[in-house]
Amino acid sequence: MAFSRDPLDELVVPDGTEAKEVALETDGDVLIGSRSTVEFGVRGRNVLAGESVEFGGDIEAEGDCRLDMWCDVAENVLVGGDAYIGERVHVAGEMKVAGDLDIGDDVEIEEGFEANGWIVIRNPMPTIVFLFVYLKQLLLIGEEDAAQRLISELVDEEEDVEAEPLIIPRNATVSDDAWRVSTPATIGDDCRLHGNIRAETIDVGRDCDIFGSLRARGDVSVGKGTRIHGDLTTRSGDVVVERDARILGDVSCESLELGPEAEIDGSIRADGEITMRTTEREQE
Structure with missing residues (x-):
């Protein structure tokens, strides 16, 4: 993918995406901007959400899952890779992680969590916020090649995977009733x-x-x-x-x-x- 502007400045729904009764399903990654509400569950390869994103169902990530500070998940979080959970995240169900779990302060997981790899409990940097602010600055100063490399690492692109990411911009609302964005x-x-x-x-x-x-x-x-x-x-x-x-x-x-x-x-x-x-x- 090549970006000439902030990738969260547009709602992008890739080929083959389905909004089913309980989940929004896509073959690629899912990127969600801060302060958005997704009343579905989400199923994708890697799931990355900014601050204060609300999910109305399960999160199922085949790869990694990154949730920044103050995110709220109404049901379970199931992760096939590693999980990075910011401080004050709330999960109403359980969390299962096949890899490592990096978890911040004051995180509440009502039905408990388990991870097959390392579990580190600390106050992690708000990863998504930092990465997108850094990306925006690179684009402002004309460093598009550096921005491209950052995005490639962020969504964990592989040579044999062509699926475009599902991108939900900041302050969006996605529900069975309406998809509302100002982009x-x-x-x-x-x-x-x-x-x-x-x-x-x-x-x-x-x-x-x-x-x-x-x-x-x-x-x-x-x-x-x-x-x-x-x-x-x-x-x-x-x-x-x-x-x-x-x-x-x-x-x-x-x-x-x-x-x-x-x-x-x-x-x-x-x-x-x-x-x-x-x-x-x-x-x-």
Whole structure:
């Protein structure tokens, strides 16, 4: 991955992500900015959360798990690698760690913890906060190569692993009802998500099912074959709906561009132009 700005300045949902009844599941890493609320559980490779992040279910990490100060987990934490737990973290269930456990002061784990490796109880540095502040400073002074190396180490990238991380920005809310961020949102291909999506701009990939509405201040794009089970609204942006995509609701925007065989089940309100692309056969 190459970053030219703070990686927590955007909601990024990688290809194949699913929001199931109890958990948000992805093949890659999960990075969550400070003071965010994730009402699902989380399942991924490595799970890294900033200060004061709230989880509504289990955390299941195949690799490492890092939780900074004042995080709150409503159920269990299961870690296949090492765990780094900041001070005053609260876990309502149990914690099981296959590797080493580095745990801070005043941590409360209601149903106990166990680790197969070393257990170190101390007041660790708030790792995620430090790393992202350091990363931001590197980007500000133009040291993009150094920032790239830091990110690679942070998410433990391996040569044979291509999965992009799931990134939830600071102060976000992710729930079965709504995904609310004040940043752009990018959703990959073949995703299945529940909840209304609220963001600055929204880019949805191919063959997704979004069970909720899309609302943005700026532009919205919907990829080929995607289904949006709700309305699509933008305050001052344009909307592009690609081939075979379907909006099962109303569309409100500035200008609207529809690909071949795209469908809108509800009403259309566009202050600007409405453009309908045709297939090559129709053009002939």
